[in-house]
Amino acid sequence: MSTTTTYAGTPAVGGSPTAPTPQPLAGRPGVPFGRTLQAELRKMVDTRAGRWMVIVMAAATVVVLAAFIIWGPAEEATFASLVQLSTVPLAMLLPILGIMATTAEWSQRTGLVTFTLEPRRGRVVLAKALAALLLALALLVVAFAAAAAATPFGTGEWDLSAAAAGGVVLALMIFVLQGVAFGLLFLNTPVAIVTVLVLPTVWSIATSIIGALEDAGTWLNLDSVTAPLFTGEMAGKDWAHLATSGAVWVLLPLAVGTYRVLHREVK
Amino acid sequence: MITVENLTKRYGGFTAVDDISFQVRPGSVVGFLGPNGAGKSTAMRMMTGLTPVTAGRSTILGQPFRDLHNPGRQVGVMLDASAQHPGRTGREVLRVAAVSVGVSKARVEEVLAVVGLTDDEAGRRVRNYSLGMRQRLGIAAALLGEPQVLILDEPANGLDPQGIHWMRGLLRRFADGGGTVLLSSHLLHEVQIVADDLVMIGRGRIVAMGSKDELLSRGGTTVHSTDDTRLVALLEQADVPVTRTGSGLVVDAEPAVVGRIAAAERIVLLELRTGGSEGLEEMFLGLTAATSREGEAA
Numbered sequence: 001m002s003t004t005t006t007y008a009g010t011p012a013v014g015g016s017p018t019a020p021t022p023q024p025l026a027g028r029p030g031v032p033f034g035r036t037l038q039a040e041l042r043k044m045v046d047t048r049a050g051r052w053m054v055i056v057m058a059a060a061t062v063v064v065l066a067a068f069i070i071w072g073p074a075e076e077a078t079f080a081s082l083v084q085l086s087t088v089p090l091a092m093l094l095p096i097l098g099i100m101a102t103t104a105e106w107s108q109r110t111g112l113v114t115f116t117l118e119p120r121r122g123r124v125v126l127a128k129a130l131a132a133l134l135l136a137l138a139l140l141v142v143a144f145a146a147a148a149a150a151t152p153f154g155t156g157e158w159d160l161s162a163a164a165a166g167g168v169v170l171a172l173m174i175f176v177l178q179g180v181a182f183g184l185l186f187l188n189t190p191v192a193i194v195t196v197l198v199l200p201t202v203w204s205i206a207t208s209i210i211g212a213l214e215d216a217g218t219w220l221n222l223d224s225v226t227a228p229l230f231t232g233e234m235a236g237k238d239w240a241h242l243a244t245s246g247a248v249w250v251l252l253p254l255a256v257g258t259y260r261v262l263h264r265e266v267k
Numbered sequence: 268m269i270t271v272e273n274l275t276k277r278y279g280g281f282t283a284v285d286d287i288s289f290q291v292r293p294g295s296v297v298g299f300l301g302p303n304g305a306g307k308s309t310a311m312r313m314m315t316g317l318t319p320v321t322a323g324r325s326t327i328l329g330q331p332f333r334d335l336h337n338p339g340r341q342v343g344v345m346l347d348a349s350a351q352h353p354g355r356t357g358r359e360v361l362r363v364a365a366v367s368v369g370v371s372k373a374r375v376e377e378v379l380a381v382v383g384l385t386d387d388e389a390g391r392r393v394r395n396y397s398l399g400m401r402q403r404l405g406i407a408a409a410l411l412g413e414p415q416v417l418i419l420d421e422p423a424n425g426l427d428p429q430g431i432h433w434m435r436g437l438l439r440r441f442a443d444g445g446g447t448v449l450l451s452s453h454l455l456h457e458v459q460i461v462a463d464d465l466v467m468i469g470r471g472r473i474v475a476m477g478s479k480d481e482l483l484s485r486g487g488t489t490v491h492s493t494d495d496t497r498l499v500a501l502l503e504q505a506d507v508p509v510t511r512t513g514s515g516l517v518v519d520a521e522p523a524v525v526g527r528i529a530a531a532e533r534i535v536l537l538e539l540r541t542g543g544s545e546g547l548e549e550m551f552l553g554l555t556a557a558t559s560r561e562g563e564a565a
Contacts, residue, residue, distance in 0.1 A: 010272055013476050014464040015292030015447070022268055022293050022415050022445065024328035027336030031367055039367040046363065047354035109350035112317065113408065116344045117367045119316040119333040266317035 030120045033127065040124070040131040044101050053097055054135065060089035061143045065150045077154020080164055082147040084230050087168055090139055091175055092197075098132045098179025099192045102257075106187040111266045121262050129180045129254075136176040140169060164232025171229040178222070178250045184257025187264075200249075222249045268293055268447055269314060269416060273323035276309050276471075283309045285471035286323065291449050293415070296438045298462030299451040300551065306471040307451040308346065311420050315344050327416055339368035343409030343417045348401040348425070353394035357384060357404045360393060361411060368412040378407040383433070398425030406437070417441065419450040423457040435461045455551045467551065488522045491515030491538035492529060501528055512552050 044050050065086050069077060102125075105111035118124050144165075151158065179196060186192040200223055207217025218224065218241065225241040228234050234242070269291040276284040284306040291297045301307050312318035314325045316332035327335060327342050335341050351360055361375040379389050382403040393401065402425050409417055417438070423431050438448050438461060452458045458465065459479070466476040475482060492498050495516055502509045505528055508519040515538060518525050522539050529536050 010270060010288050010290045011476060012290040012292050013466055014295030014297045014478075016294060017292070019292065019294050019445075022328055022447070024330050025336045025341055029334045029336060031337055031339070031369070035367055035369055039363050042363055042366060043352075046359050047352055049354055104352060108352045109347065110352050112346045112350045113344075113364065114367075115317055116315050116332075116342075116346070117339045117364060119335075119338060263319065265319065266312070 030123065031118045033123060036118050036123055036127040037130055040101070040127040041134060043104070044097070044131055044135055047104075050100060053093070053100065054139065057090055057093045057097070057139050058142045060093070061086040061139075062146050064089055065146050069150050069153045074154060077150070078157040078159045079147060079151045080160040082150050082154060083144060083160055083165070083168060086143040086147045087140070087172060087230070090136075090143060090172055094136050094139070094172055094176045095179030095182070095196045096193055097135060098129075098176045098181075099183035099189060099196065101128045101132045102180055102183030103187055103189040103192060107189055109267070115266050122258065125184065125258050125261055129177065132176050132180050133173055136172055137169075140172060161232045163234070164230065167229035167232050167234060171226040174222070174226065174246060174250060177254065181250050181252075181254035181257055184261055185253040187257075187260070219244045220248055221245065268328055269325070269418070269449055270327075270329075271310070271314065271323070271325045274310060274313055274320060274325055275322040276306070276313060276318065277321045282471050284313065287468065287471070287473050288323075289466055289473065289476060291447055291466075293445050293447040294442055295463045296435075296442050296448040296450065296461060297464045297466060298458035299449055299466050299468065300455060300458050300462075301451075301453065301468035303453050305453075305468045307453075307468060308420050310468070311346060311418055311449075311451060314418060315342070315346065317346070337369065337412070339364065339414070340412035341414050341416060343406075343412065343414040343419075345402075345405035345409045345418075345422060346420045348398065348405040348422070351393045351401065351404065354392060356390055356392050357396065357400070357407075358389040360404060361389075361408055364408050364411055370411060370413075374411060378410045381410060381437070382407040399427065399430055402426055402430075406434075415445070416447045417449070419448070421452060422450050423452060423454070423461060431457060431460055487517050487519040488525055489515055489517055489538060489540055490522075490525050490529075490536065493535040493537065497532070498529065498534055501532055501534075 045054055065082060068082070068085055105114055105124075114124060115121055179192075182192040182196045183189075186195065200221065204217065204221050204223070207213040207221065222245045225238065225245045228238045229242070271290070272288050274284055274287050275282070287306075287310060299307050299311070309318060313320050314327070314332065324331065326332075332338065332342070338344075355363070358375065358379065361378065362372065365372065365375050379386075384400065384403055384407065388396075388400060393404070396404065402422055406419070406422060409419065423434055426434060438450070442448055442463075450458075450461065452461075462479065464476075464478050465482055467474045467482075489512075490498070491514060495511070499509055499511070499516060502516075502518060502520075502525070505524075507524065507528075510517045510519075526536070526539055529539075
C-alpha cells in the first residue's frame, strides 16, 4: 500500500538529495464514503439555486393541496388522492434536482476540486445519486405530512393503502434517478432538463401516431408505466412494463453517463 | 515529492505533453514555467489524476494520485482558481471541502486567516470575488488538509505585486517545513520572485531545469552587433549554436570565439559579454523562442 518507489534516471529538481523522503499516509485509497455522501448532500442545498429548488418543491406541494381543498371537489379529498396530488409537482421537479446534483461539477467546473479530493469518481457518482434520493425522500415526507394535514379539511378519509404509499415513493425515486442519469449522460444542465421533460412527451406522441410503435409505447412510456404505482394497483404485467421502461429510461443512461464521468478528462 | 516519468498526453495528432520526466524534491518551491499552451496545466491535471495519461506515469509521495489515502490531507491542489461555484460563499466552499477531507470548521477559519481573507470577505459569494480573492480562496482550500505537497496552477495570476510577495513568504515557509511545492506560471517575473528552482517547458517538452541561480549563470554569451543577421549566419557557419533574443543574440560559446569571428568579418559589435542576459526573462525567451507559438517574434 504505502510502497515508495524511487526512479533511477529521473532528473530531480529542488530540495536536497539527502533530505529524508516524505512518506505517504497509510490507509485505503480515497475518502470514507460517508464523508463523500455528506459533502454531496450539502452541495445540493448550499447554493441559492439548490436551496430555492427545494423550497419551491416543498411550497408547490403545499400550494397544490391548499388550492384543491379550497376550490376542488370536497368529496374527492381523501388522504390517498391528496398524497397523489401533492406528488404531482414533485414528479415533475425531482428529476431536475437529480440533474442539478450531477451537472454542476462540469458546468461550474467544481469537478476540479471534487475529483482531486476523491479520485475514485464512481464513489462520487454513487454519493450524488444517494444524496439526490435522500433529499427526495425528505421532500416526500413533507408532501405526505402536508397531505395528512389537509385531509381533515377534506373528507377526513384515511384510505392510503401500503401498496399505494410504497408505489408513490418508488415512482418518485425512479424519477430522481432518471434526472441523475440524464445529468450524467449530458453533463450539461439545460440540455439534460429539456431532454428529461421533452423526450418522454415526444416519445408518447410518436407512439400514438406511428402504429408500429404502439406496442413499444406501452412498454416504454415511463409516465404511463408508473401510473399504476401511484394508485397502488401494480399487477404482474405492470411490473414487467416498469422494469423495461426503467431499464431504458434510467439504467441505460445511468450506465452510459457513469462510464462517461469515469473516463472523461476533468478540465 | 512529485515524480513524473515519461509523461505524455496526445489529443489526436496533437501532442500536448511530450515525454516529460522530472522529480520535485521536498524543501523547495519549484516553478513550472512555460508560455501559454506549453502543456503545464495538462501535465498538472495528469499528476492529479484528472486527465488520463497517454503514456508514462506520475506519483505523489511515491504513490499514483488515485491510490493516495485521503488525497486532500497529502496533496493540496489548485488547478483553476475560477473553477468555483459562484453561488457559494468562500467559507462554504471551504466547509464542503472540510467535510470531504475530514477536518474541523476551526481549520476552515485558520486557513482563511492564513490567506488573509477577512470574515466579511469569507461570507461573500464567490461570484463577487476578484481574481486575487479567488486565488487566495483556492490556496486556502489547498492548505486545508495540512498537506505535504502543493500543486498549484497559476497561483500568482491576478495577484498584485504585494500579493505575489505574500505568496512567496507563504510558500517559502511551507517548503522550509519540509513541504514540496510545484507551481506553474507563464510569467517569468512571477516565478523569479516565488520559486527557487525551475522546470521550463515549451510545446510539451522540458527545455531546461535546475536551480534559478544555476540557470542564470548558464546563459553562454550575449552579443549584439550592427548586423545581427549576418553574425548569425557566420556563427552558424562556424557551428556555434546561437539563439535570437529580444535585444540581440545568445551564443553558446566563449566571448572570445564570438569576438574573433566578428573581428575577422569586420562586424561592429555593440555588446559582448558572458551570461545569457540580465535576467531570466531573456533566457526564458531564448529557451522558448524555438518552441513557443510566437516563434521568432520575440
